[in-house]
Amino acid sequence: MSSSWFCRLGRVGVLAGALVAGLCSTAVSQQVVGRPDETPQQRDARMKWWREARFGMFVHWGVYSVPGGIYNGKEIPGIGEWIMNRAKIPVVEYKAYAKQFNPVRYDPDAWVRLAKEAGMKYIVITSKHHDGFALFDSKVTDWDVVDATPYGKDLLKPLAEACAKHGLVLGFYYSQAQDWNHPGGAAAGGHWDKAQDGSMDDYIRNIAAPQVKEILSNYGKLGVLWWDTPVDMTRERADMLLPLLQLQPQIITNDRLGGGYGGDLGTPEQHIPATGTPGRDWETCMTMNDTWGFKSTDHKWKSTQTLIRNLCDIASKGGNYLLNVGPTPLGEIPEPSVERLKEVGKWMKINGDSIYATTASPFSRLPWGRCTKKLTNSGATLYLHVFDWPKDGKLVVPGLRNKVQSARLLATDKKLKAKSGDDGVTIDVPAEPLDPIATVIVLEVKGKLDIEKVLPGQAADGTVTLPADLADIHGQAQVETIDGQSSIGWWTNAGDFVSWSFKVSKPGRFDVMATAATPAPSSKFEIVVGDQKLAAEVASTGGYQTFKTVTLGTLDLKKGSTELSVKPVRDGWQAINLRSIVLTPVK
Numbered sequence: 001m002s003s004s005w006f007c008r009l010g011r012v013g014v015l016a017g018a019l020v021a022g023l024c025s026t027a028v029s030q031q032v033v034g035r036p037d038e039t040p041q042q043r044d045a046r047m048k049w050w051r052e053a054r055f056g057m058f059v060h061w062g063v064y065s066v067p068g069g070i071y072n073g074k075e076i077p078g079i080g081e082w083i084m085n086r087a088k089i090p091v092v093e094y095k096a097y098a099k100q101f102n103p104v105r106y107d108p109d110a111w112v113r114l115a116k117e118a119g120m121k122y123i124v125i126t127s128k129h130h131d132g133f134a135l136f137d138s139k140v141t142d143w144d145v146v147d148a149t150p151y152g153k154d155l156l157k158p159l160a161e162a163c164a165k166h167g168l169v170l171g172f173y174y175s176q177a178q179d180w181n182h183p184g185g186a187a188a189g190g191h192w193d194k195a196q197d198g199s200m201d202d203y204i205r206n207i208a209a210p211q212v213k214e215i216l217s218n219y220g221k222l223g224v225l226w227w228d229t230p231v232d233m234t235r236e237r238a239d240m241l242l243p244l245l246q247l248q249p250q251i252i253t254n255d256r257l258g259g260g261y262g263g264d265l266g267t268p269e270q271h272i273p274a275t276g277t278p279g280r281d282w283e284t285c286m287t288m289n290d291t292w293g294f295k296s297t298d299h300k301w302k303s304t305q306t307l308i309r310n311l312c313d314i315a316s317k318g319g320n321y322l323l324n325v326g327p328t329p330l331g332e333i334p335e336p337s338v339e340r341l342k343e344v345g346k347w348m349k350i351n352g353d354s355i356y357a358t359t360a361s362p363f364s365r366l367p368w369g370r371c372t373k374k375l376t377n378s379g380a381t382l383y384l385h386v387f388d389w390p391k392d393g394k395l396v397v398p399g400l401r402n403k404v405q406s407a408r409l410l411a412t413d414k415k416l417k418a419k420s421g422d423d424g425v426t427i428d429v430p431a432e433p434l435d436p437i438a439t440v441i442v443l444e445v446k447g448k449l450d451i452e453k454v455l456p457g458q459a460a461d462g463t464v465t466l467p468a469d470l471a472d473i474h475g476q477a478q479v480e481t482i483d484g485q486s487s488i489g490w491w492t493n494a495g496d497f498v499s500w501s502f503k504v505s506k507p508g509r510f511d512v513m514a515t516a517a518t519p520a521p522s523s524k525f526e527i528v529v530g531d532q533k534l535a536a537e538v539a540s541t542g543g544y545q546t547f548k549t550v551t552l553g554t555l556d557l558k559k560g561s562t563e564l565s566v567k568p569v570r571d572g573w574q575a576i577n578l579r580s581i582v583l584t585p586v587k
């Protein structure tokens with residue numbers, strides 16, 4: 001097979017820089033061209049199961065779970081699986097941890113049942129992470145679970161069997177460019193021990209390529225091969241690995257092989273992109289606390305609400321959610337993960353139809369939640385995920401012009417009344433939500449989807465709310481989701497600004513408030529409306545994820561269409577995350 005089996009494109013160099021720090025933002029703008037010998041229909045058929053699945057489990061497991069974030073009695077900052085690199089642990093010393101890796105409580109059947117119960121359709125496990133330790137019986141090294149641990153058994157075989165038994169698709173993660181324990185494998189990801197000396201080409205030829213061959217040959221049919229951190233992955237190096245994919249012709253790969261190969265999917269990490277990428281499959285991978293590999297001191301668990309709303313948000317943008325668990329050295333998935341996955345599963349059992357096999361929302365924004373859709377012969381089924389239940393019992397679907405055939409609650413099938421009007425479709429809903437996290441309403445509409453963009457206006461009390469996800473962004477800043485709420489982030493460039501268009505029906509003087517977060521002592525910017533400029537400043541909130549609402553001053557608004565911009569001031573601007581600007585009439 002020729003090395004151009006996958007077409008290449010992309011900005012892997014940029015990506016790799018971010019990845020090596022373990023702080024990757026997103027694999028942006030890598031267009032998948034596909035395989036030159038694959039028709040679009042064949043590609044759609046190959047991607048079908050994955051696109052319908054929407055939800056999968058990521059598993060980061062290895063020897064690093066033994067120190068669990070602690071080295072020489074001290075907590076090592078950062079993600080648990082990077083402990084060897086962060087603490088610069090010598091190879092010999094790190095390898096000794098394997099003697100304590102004895103996962104006698106490993107129950108792959110229970111893992112798979114848990115993933116299934118959560119509503120996940122596939123599992124991607126680290127067959128080998130950056131520490132080079134193989135969870136399988138590798139013939140090209142002794143640095144694997146069979147040869148180096150008291151456990152002595154291949155961990156992937158029984159997982160593959162359990163997946164097959166319970167009908168889940170199995171995928172393997174493989175760190176092809178970083179391997180801190182085999183000579184030549186640490187060239188890219190850092191180097192602190194003579195034992196790591198060696199040529200990266202030799203490492204790829206003698207360790208990575210044969211191991212990829214092993215994982216693609218010995219575990220039955222696989223769904224996914226998940227490459228990672230393509231640091232220094234030249235075309236030539238990638239070409240030592242790429243042809244091996246022929247061993248699993250239907251396999252789906254991500255965009256992290258390197259060498260300019262785009263793979264099948266984009267991999268935004270730890271965040272949800274502002275919009276989906278039509279024509280390009282993508283998958284947000286995310287931790288449930290702050291680490292991928294087990295870290296005994298990390299108790300920052302995301303709430304079930306955040307996880308469910310993230311899943312809705314991702315599905316509404318046409319992506320998949322690959323949610324991580326980091327098992328302990330005994331082989332157990334930490335209890336807080338188990339609890340949350342079971343709760344997500346309860347929601348999915350009732351509401352799964354609104355996630356599986358759906359495609360992206362036709363609305364650019366909905367004030368109360370998210371939407372997914374399925375096209376039907378007569379029109380479309382819209383699944384409305386209502387996060388903020390209307391207090392007045394009227395749910396307005398703004399700008400929807402299609403005729404509604406029916407409206408019902410997904411959980412109970414109870415029919416609801418829906419009426420078309422100037423604002424869109426208004427649905428009469430019960431006084432209380434069925435599920436405060438996300439209640440799903442199913443709308444069947446007729447014909448080709450017809451949605452008019454509605455500008456935000458004033459609430460009955462005159463308030464104007466300008467949320468992050470309605471902003472027009474001028475520059476490189478991006479809308480991201482933190483704790484289920486959107487904010488404008490990555491706003492490091494003082495030349496970037498954001499603006500909103502909205503309608504004013506009740507003019508007057510307004511207090512201007514911003515909900516923002518920044519670790520900087522202060523950040524200065526101005527709010528511009530027509531020829532008015534309001535000098536504004538936000539003081540440190542303690543971090544990029546700690547939001548505070550501050551009053552910035554007042555502005556006059558005239559009747560009619562209005563534009564408000566937030567513009568950094570060159571002297572004094574520091575990056576902020578901005579969740580919203582709210583204007584309230586001065587009393």
Ligand code: FHN
Binds near residue numbers: 022082285
């Ligand atoms: O460095 C790794 C990290 O440990 C983890 O495996 C994540 C998962 O996407 N990938 C890399 C950072 O981008």
